[in-house]
């Protein structure tokens with residue numbers, strides 16, 4: 118019998134898959150969206166059912182600009198925002214409009230693994246740069262720039278997927294100065310910028326940019342719901358016009374006018390702020406649960422930093438461990454994770470694994486990590 122699938126990840130009930138990097142299904146805001154939808158569909162305004170304006174509904178962009186201004190700590194003009202169907206599409210559109218096949222993209226090592234898929238689709242050549250606990254190492258970037266110039270540098274500056282690392286303010290400023298000096302663009306994937314649980318991160322990368330070097334991609338996937346497929350690109354109006362002039366938008370009109378109209382209500386009513394605050398509390402507790410369980414179950418076998426935000430723990434094991442090879446053994450114990458090799462542009466990082474604390478509640482996280490302990494723990 119074939120199973121009719123509806124979601125991208127559907128772990129069987131017996132498995133705790135800590136490899137899934139999504140908000141927990143228990144947290145998805147059904148009631149909130151039911152109310153926003155009823156409100157938006159109550160009147161006679163059917164514009165949300167038309168082809169949309171290429172840059173996205175102006176009222177939604179205004180509400181988004183106000184929301185981001187309040188959270189980013191600097192004024193964000195709605196004219197610098199364009200609606201997308203998520204951060205992934207934002208990245209793909211930028212690659213499509215600002216690179217040629219064969220161009221080079223610099224990434225950190227590790228990097229968000231699915232960005233690598235988008236770069237492959239666009240026939241881009243990827244070069245991995247060294248990182249430390251604070252993200253891309255500027256001196257290493259300078260060294261590489263002496264040898265070659267990329268079209269793009271892609272990074273997740275805040276609460277990186279997978280490492281949780283956050284680039285400090287000085288490095289942000291230096292990165293932008295290097296992009297200016299060596300004439301390349303930076304794509305800052307800032308999907309975790311608002312998900313801080315302890316200390317606030319530095320402002321988004323665009324804050325350090327005066328010259329149109331930084332294009333930022335953002336999303337409602339991690340702060341509201343991924344199924345909305347709603348995000349944005351923040352860039353200069355000229356850069357946005359280049360994207361908005363693409364054949365895709367010319368033919369299909371602006372992206373996601375229907376959903377953006379529903380989320381406009383969520384923003385204007387202040388519900389997004391309330392929901393975000395609730396999420397931060399829940400995720401903060403889940404971080405603690407995972408840190409405690411890792412210390413208890415894996416002890417000295419695992420080395421990790423407790424993340425200050427985002428979704429992930431990035432766990433380093435002994436150099437001889439190959440997490441990809443050991444995944445089937447973990448799955449046989451009813452637990453999954455994402456092997457480190459996925460996050461490498463050159464088949465390395467084999468002794469790392471990424472664990473997500475966002476998908477399961479605290480008790481399930483503890484059980485999952487205990488199962489990991491029977492595969493990787495001290496003395497195994």
Ligand SMILES: Cc1ncc(COP(=O)(O)O)c(C=O)c1O
Pocket residue numbers: 138202203204205206229273278306308335336337338343347348
């Ligand atoms: C760094 C990063 N970028 C992009 C995405 C996907 O975002 P979206 O759902 O907005 O396409 C994710 C989701 O895991 C992510 O971690």
